[in-house]
Amino acid sequence: MEKHIIFIAILTVCMALCSCNKNTYCDTELPTSKDVPNTTMATENPYRSQYLVDSITWYDSPDNHKETKYIYDEDNNLISRVITGQILEAGLIRDVRYETEFEYSNGLVSSIIEDGRVTTRIYYDNQDRITKMEHYGNDVYFHYLNGKVVSIYYQGKDVFSNGFFVYDEHGDAVKYVSFNPDLNFLGEPIDGTCHPREISFTYDQGVKPNFGLDYLFVYQPIPGMGTVPAYARELSLSNLTSGCGSTWTYTYNELGLPVTIRERWNGDTPVNDPHYTIYYKKK
Structure with a gap:
């Protein structure tokens, strides 16, 4: 079957402040709502909603191991x-x-407290969508188009870059393309200059572990999974298998739920076999 690719614009503050559809610095046309049809939801595993993650162990060696308990x-x-x-x-x-x-x-997570200190506050619109996150004193804003996050703006960060995610028919973010202009000696963008950068992601179409937090894409519930591909992973419906030079492989139980994860960073071959094991409990 031909793979349908859906382009989702990812702009920075320019999108929030302007209504134009062409970037001033990079001469690229940006999709509008009519260019962004709703994706078809992946077929839901009927068992996923019945089981929550109870605990996850990470094991590398007798001296290097962790257990995560979910309450x-x-x-x-x-x-x-x-x-x-x-x-x-x-x-x-x-x-x-x-x-x-x-x-x-x-009924929605409003604050995340780590070791007794509030590190994250989360704000929603009237459709229960995350629109703002305060994280360690930095503000992050999220904008939507046809139910998809279409822009992520970090306050105080570079406001000149822009780009877009590419989603497939399963609702998985398979590529992020960013465009950045050259800057002059004052740090201002130079009109007509544009340098694209692509990051690709792949998925296995398996269902993700259920923590009851599918809407909370700003939080990674599995510790130690890395931050670079975090938004692509959490915004997608399937399990991430590669991105940013790293890979993740999964095994599934008889119910189709993931039970082990092995990650390999940038092609490294570990001495041991570090892996996660996931344990579930029925609701």
Whole structure:
């Protein structure tokens, strides 16, 4: 079947402040709402909604391992994530314990508290979509088109770059293309200059683990999964298998739920076999 590719514009603050459809610095036409049809949702595994992740272990060696426990309230809302274990750093072994708590407002996560300190506040519109995140004192804004995040603007960051995500028919972000102009000696963009950069992502069409937080794309519930492809992973409906030079492989149980994950960063071959094992509980 021919693969349908859906282009989603990712602009910076220029999109929020302007109504034009052409970038001033990079001569690229930007899609409008009529160019962005709704994607077809991937077929939902009937068991996914019945099972929540109970715990995840990460094992590298007897001296380098962690367990993450997920705690839910009576309404199956995730209220706490606790990581314990040992890590090996510079030849030294030390015990670790990290706790993340989630506060809710109107049934949605409104604050994330890490080790007793609020690190993230999340704001929604009247359709329960995330529009703003305050993270460690920095503001991040999100804009939508046909139900998809179409812009991510970091306050205080470079406002001259722009780009777009490419989604496939499964609703997975398979590519991000950004455009950046040259700057003059004052740090201002030079008209007519444009340098594209592409990052591609692949997926296996398997269902993702269920933490009851599908709407919370600003948070990665599995610890240690990296930050570079985080938005592509969390905005997509399937499991990410490659991106930014790294790969992730999965095995699934008889219900079609992922039970192991192996990650390899930038082609590295680890001495051991570091991997995640996922354990579920029925609601």
